[in-house]
Amino acid sequence: MNSVADAIQSRMSVRAFTKEPVSKEQILKILNLSARAPSGTNTQPWKAYVLEGAKLEGLCKQVCDAYDSIAANPELEKEYQPGYDYYPSKWFSPYIDRRRENGWSLYGLLGITKGDKDKMHAQHRKNFQFFGAPVGIFFTIDKELGRGSMLDYGMFLQNFMVAAKGEGLDTCPQAAWNAYTKIILPFIGAQDHEMLVCGMALGYADKQEIVNTFRTPRVTAEEFTTWLA
Structure with missing residues (x-):
């Protein structure tokens, strides 16, 4: 049980990776563990496209x-x-406040000040x-x-993210x-009925990069929970 808690607590969005390769066996193991997730009537709506090497570089260049x-x-x-x-199409509190705190905390750590469009562009790139x-990895779902x-x-x-930590x-x-x-x-060969859910970077964190010291705060359970008895 402690190992599960540790994996959840240590998981973070890493924004700088080393070039150390990840084996196909590891990726398949993680994907198979991920597929134990529950889904309504066992529909299992996930589909994954894994890019490495020249394919990854080619897609990155185009985007x-x-x-x-x-x-x-x-x-x-x-x-x-x-x-x-x-x-949301229109932001409102408390969500806009958390978004701003997250953005400026990250940019502040990297020495990017408000209005520094070139550095913001480079970081977002x-x-x-x-x-x-x-x-x-790109994850897609059937649009229907x-x-x-x-x-x-x-x-x-x-x-997937917790299994990767494991x-x-x-x-x-x-x-x-x-x-x-x-x-x-089109690049990954997805069908017309597929919609992109998100991308996912996978690898080993570069622990020398300051950006990987950034950890986002969380609201405590006491703040978001209502007890009824």
Whole structure:
């Protein structure tokens, strides 16, 4: 039981990886463990695409080029839209407050100040290189499935990240990729009925990088729980 708690507590979004390779056997083990997640009527709505080597580099280059083109011409952003709304259309408290705290805490650690657009762009761009990880994974779902299947998918993804910690590996779940589905889905050979859920960086954390000292705070159970008796 302690090992499970330790894996959950030590899991974090790693934003700098070493180039140490991850074996296919390890990845398959993690995916098979992840697939023990519950799903409504055992629908198992998950599908994974694993990229390494030249394929990973090729995809990253295409998306980085698109991201850079938007910075040069913001009108191009209209061409890149996610398959679903991950965030609310209008932010409100307490969620906007947590978002701001998270963003400025991370940027502050990296010495990026408000208004420093070039450094912000460069840091955000690292998303589209999987933060240097040797493995990048894209997860898709059938577009015809309901909201409940996204709940199932979240449990699958949490299993994946905790199982990865059990293997001594680190991860970063990434919604940043979702805007570039028109590039990603054809590249990975996804079917027309598939929708991108998220990307995931997988590898070994670079412990020398200051960005990996950043840990996000959590609201305590006492604050978000109502007891009824």
